[in-house]
Amino acid sequence: MWLALSTTAFWFVKTQNVAELFNGVFGAARFPVSAFPLPVRAFLTFVVPVAFITTVPAQAMTGELAWGAALASPVVAAALFVVTRLFWLRAVGSYTSASS
Numbered sequence: 001m002w003l004a005l006s007t008t009a010f011w012f013v014k015t016q017n018v019a020e021l022f023n024g025v026f027g028a029a030r031f032p033v034s035a036f037p038l039p040v041r042a043f044l045t046f047v048v049p050v051a052f053i054t055t056v057p058a059q060a061m062t063g064e065l066a067w068g069a070a071l072a073s074p075v076v077a078a079a080l081f082v083v084t085r086l087f088w089l090r091a092v093g094s095y096t097s098a099s100s
Contacts, residue, residue: 001022001026001048001049001050001053002022003084003088004083004084004087004088005018005019005022007087007088008091010092010094010095011091011094025044025050026050028044028050028051029044029050029051029053029054029055032055033051033054033055049076049080052073052076056073
């Protein structure tokens with residue numbers, strides 16, 4: 001997540017606000033995903049995967065992780081990795097030196 005947000009620095013000069021936004025959204029991860037209504041839960045799991053990052057490992061450690069989630073977790077992690085990697089490659093490809 002942080003790499004994807006930091007990658008926006010290739011296009012935007014000021015990225016401090018993105019860091020603050022990330023910290024605010026990541027603050028929602030302090031609470032169990034079940035505490036949120038279903039639309040917010042879906043947003044925090046799939047759009048901004050904060051719930052995935054924090055809830056799945058916690059449930060696995062406590063033995064509360066469902067088999068479906070356990071099997072889907074590596075797939076979701078790999079998909080997020082690929083998306084971030086493609087975003088990084090696009091950003092590096094569009095980079096032009098500041099001095100030339």
